[in-house]
Amino acid sequence: MKDKVLILNQDFSAIAVCSVHKAFLLVYLDKAEMVSKSEDAFLRTINKAYPIPSVIRLQRYVRVPYYGIALSRHNVMRRDNYSCQYCGSPKNLTLDHLLPRSRGGETNWLNLVTACMRCNTRKGDRTPEEAGLKLSRKPIKPSLHYFLQMHLNTHNQDWGVYLGKAKELN
Secondary structure, three states, X not given: XXXXXXXXXXXXXXXEEEEHHHHHHHHHOOOEEEEEEEEEEEEEOOOOEXXXXXXXXXXXXXXXXXXXXXXXXXXXXXXXXXXOOOOOOOOOEEEEEXXXXXXXXXXXXXXXXXXXXXXXHHHOOOOHHHHOOOOOOOOOOOOHHXXXXXXXXXXXXXXXXXXXXXXXXX
């Protein structure tokens, strides 16, 4: 099961995403309540079927310190939608410093982009402008809300109500 579940704090603010198994345990142990469930999907035992949660709300308010999104290879690629920011290729991806480290470039959200091996080699020890490459979009420092919105696009439309995105009714 690769589905993800949105966790809401007691005040209905989104705080995290977890696996279906963890969400089911929180609901089963009465630490959370199911706000929304997946349609036509169940966790089955020998004699009972439980609906799979899509959104759960914690029974008690949890103070969650926010340290920001960790700068990691995975998170940079996730921010860039797993595609080269120069040519759009989804294959042989690496990280590229816009201002090369050898020229004083730092390793931070605004200086790192996802690039395929071919574009990264072509760019070499130059800036994108010097190499004749154009970025498809300017890099940003993502927030938790940004990553949750990305999950909304790939996972479950039920989350839109809790992430501030109005859900259109058909």
